[in-house]
Amino acid sequence: MKKMAHDLTPDVLNDRCPSRAVLNHVTSRWGVLILIALQDGTLRFSALRRRIGGVSERMLAQSLRLLEDDGFVRRTAHPVVPPHVDYDLTPLGYEVAAKVHALASLIEGNLGQIIAQRKT
Amino acid sequence: MKKMAHDLTPDVLNDRCPSRAVLNHVTSRWGVLILIALQDGTLRFSALRRRIGGVSERMLAQSLRLLEDDGFVRRTAHPVVPPHVDYDLTPLGYEVAAKVHALASLIEGNLGQIIAQRKT
DNA sequence: ACGGAAGTACACACATTTTTGTAAGTATGA
DNA sequence: TCATACTTACAAAAATGTGTGTACTTCCGT
Numbered sequence: 001m002k003k004m005a006h007d008l009t010p011d012v013l014n015d016r017c018p019s020r021a022v023l024n025h026v027t028s029r030w031g032v033l034i035l036i037a038l039q040d041g042t043l044r045f046s047a048l049r050r051r052i053g054g055v056s057e058r059m060l061a062q063s064l065r066l067l068e069d070d071g072f073v074r075r076t077a078h079p080v081v082p083p084h085v086d087y088d089l090t091p092l093g094y095e096v097a098a099k100v101h102a103l104a105s106l107i108e109g110n111l112g113q114i115i116a117q118r119k120t
Numbered sequence: 121m122k123k124m125a126h127d128l129t130p131d132v133l134n135d136r137c138p139s140r141a142v143l144n145h146v147t148s149r150w151g152v153l154i155l156i157a158l159q160d161g162t163l164r165f166s167a168l169r170r171r172i173g174g175v176s177e178r179m180l181a182q183s184l185r186l187l188e189d190d191g192f193v194r195r196t197a198h199p200v201v202p203p204h205v206d207y208d209l210t211p212l213g214y215e216v217a218a219k220v221h222a223l224a225s226l227i228e229g230n231l232g233q234i235i236a237q238r239k240t
Numbered sequence: 241a242c243g244g245a246a247g248t249a250c251a252c253a254c255a256t257t258t259t260t261g262t263a264a265g266t267a268t269g270a
Numbered sequence: 271t272c273a274t275a276c277t278t279a280c281a282a283a284a285a286t287g288t289g290t291g292t293a294c295t296t297c298c299g300t
Contacts, residue, residue, distance in 0.1 A: 012153060013153060019227055023227050033132060044248090046248065051133060053133060058250090058288085061251080080248095080295095081248085082294060085249060100223060103143075103223065104139075106215060107130075107142050107143050107216070108139050111130040113212070114190050114191055117191050118190070165275050169275095176261060176262080177276070177277095179259090181275075182260095201269070202270095205276085
């Protein structure tokens, strides 16, 4: 028995592979920025919102939950009023964030070039 | 003269920074996959479309143009009929693709864990 | 001291915007 | 007839924004 119906090794190029969804969470508009922001340490919801320019409460909450469900972000809620919730990266989340950050830095570092040759 | 009105160093966390747009092109649903697919070498439009599961002609063309404008992908059209167009990565595109690929591989490699702990 | 305003971490309903898909068209060779 | 590499118009789907509510606490002014 060697032949299986569907492939067992994850492949993002494959339409039906579940890795696609996870990749999308990580590379989503706000997901990327959340991971980068949390690299510097724990942040609470409101601080994260201030750190990431342009994000709405709705999208921040939504994106955080996806990353939490995937196991990249840890949520710690303190049972106090007014509410206090801390967010930080899991070990795996840290690895992912490092890759994302490397990508963002590369782009930031070459932004001049990129924009310069655009109008060519 | 030390104080400038707006910051000159790119920062993706800043709402108004142009690096945001470039990052979005690269991390877009199809942009990521195009870069990964082109890492293995030159591909023509139709081959790329077959390689990337689930992409429509429309989105492939659109995403390719964005990456081309940003200088990550090079387009080479041969003046023949029927049309023949080759796509490959620029040096900068190659660097970006490597980072993206590293990210995708990390996710693929940990997909088991990720899915396993989800239902917890 | 007392009323008022702002901050907190969201959820929810609703509106708008953005993204993506679909189908059709093109000129021609195999 | 099918494949090629797109473009364009139209339609559907998905993402995102906006405003409201919550149950309090702290800070502010008077």
